Amino acid sequence: MREPLVPTLDRLPESVRRFELPTPFPVGPVNCYLLLDDPVTVVDPGMLYADSVATLTAELAKVGLDAADVGAVVVTHAHPDHYGTAGWLAERAGAPIYAGRAEVPKLLENRDRDQLYTLIRSFGIPEEMLGVFPAFYGAVREWLHDIDESRVIAVDDGDELRLGGRTLQALVTPGHAAGHLSLWEPVSSRLLSGDHLLPAITPNPLVELDGDSDLLRRRSLVDYLGSLDRFEALDPQVVLPGHGPAFTSVGALVTATRAHHERRAEEIHAHISRLVEPTAYELSRAVFPHIDGFEILLAISEVLGHVDLLVADGDVVIDLGSPTRYAPT
Numbered sequence: 001m002r003e004p005l006v007p008t009l010d011r012l013p014e015s016v017r018r019f020e021l022p023t024p025f026p027v028g029p030v031n032c033y034l035l036l037d038d039p040v041t042v043v044d045p046g047m048l049y050a051d052s053v054a055t056l057t058a059e060l061a062k063v064g065l066d067a068a069d070v071g072a073v074v075v076t077h078a079h080p081d082h083y084g085t086a087g088w089l090a091e092r093a094g095a096p097i098y099a100g101r102a103e104v105p106k107l108l109e110n111r112d113r114d115q116l117y118t119l120i121r122s123f124g125i126p127e128e129m130l131g132v133f134p135a136f137y138g139a140v141r142e143w144l145h146d147i148d149e150s151r152v153i154a155v156d157d158g159d160e161l162r163l164g165g166r167t168l169q170a171l172v173t174p175g176h177a178a179g180h181l182s183l184w185e186p187v188s189s190r191l192l193s194g195d196h197l198l199p200a201i202t203p204n205p206l207v208e209l210d211g212d213s214d215l216l217r218r219r220s221l222v223d224y225l226g227s228l229d230r231f232e233a234l235d236p237q238v239v240l241p242g243h244g245p246a247f248t249s250v251g252a253l254v255t256a257t258r259a260h261h262e263r264r265a266e267e268i269h270a271h272i273s274r275l276v277e278p279t280a281y282e283l284s285r286a287v288f289p290h291i292d293g294f295e296i297l298l299a300i301s302e303v304l305g306h307v308d309l310l311v312a313d314g315d316v317v318i319d320l321g322s323p324t325r326y327a328p329t
């Protein structure tokens with residue numbers, strides 16, 4: 001874990017437990033939260049990887065609970081590290097799975113693979129590297145338990161949810177994922193923030209397929225920064241994030257995050273000016289020369305997020321050729 005950007009908190013609120021579950025991803029372990037009051041709620045039960053199921057079971061046992069005692073499962077967003085075990089747990093518990101509406105098709109694996117590969121090809125990745133994607137998606141599939149559609153409850157922004165003995169307000173904010181779900185408890189000024197707010201890193205604006213967009217993808221970082229205003233306005237006293245320790249001082253985090261993205265956008269603008277109409281792949285190589293394998297998609301996501309900001313500001317234009325290229329205005 002990198003150095004936190006904001007003050008972290010050692011003590012968790014009463015009747016909330018946090019433990020880490022392993023993932024194979026560069027981000028490291030994922031946080032799973034237990035909200036112990038009725039209905040006992042598990043937020044982000046991790047993925048079917050290493051000893052995560054055993055850890056989850058052991059953590060429930062520490063408070064005298066069994067998987068069958070769980071009354072609700074919450075998935076903040078449909079990234080494998082957060083939800084791979086959700087189907088398993090919901091089945092054992094006979095419990096519903098709450099997720100932001102736009103995440104539901106991803107939880108149910110209703111993705112258009114052809115469109116996804118069309119999008120990946122538009123990045124200009126060399127042909128010989130494209131094999132890493134099917135291999136990676138195949139590996140990820142092994143870490144995901146199937147989810148029974150009838151158990152899934154689609155959550156919309158503003159919904160009130162009765163979970164873990166408290167009334168929580170759903171904040172469904174696009175950014176890191178299209179239907180990212182955070183849970184806000186106004187009476188105690190506590191926020192379960194998933195990956196929208198993290199104490200030590202800026203969440204990757206992961207490229208996400210959007211068949212309705214001319215780019216075939218969402219403008220993840222533009223969405224993310226727009227959503228950030230809402231969290232700044234809430235100014236929660238306690239934030240329980242998807243990775244890393246609990247923290248406070250969201251205003252300072254938001255300021256640092258905006259400054260980081262401005263700097264990075266400037267850096268990427270300089271590369272676009274220097275290179276001749278680069279592709280997303282060429283830009284990602286320039287910014288992150290040491291990245292390899294599937295992580296190239298994280299690098300491309302980071303680059304495209306900032307390219308979208310530069311386009312929105314009128315500093316860069318897009319040539320939607322094959323592959324897509326970028327040029328300064």
Ligand SMILES: [Zn+2]
Pocket residue numbers: 027030079081082195242243
């Ligand atoms: Zn995450």
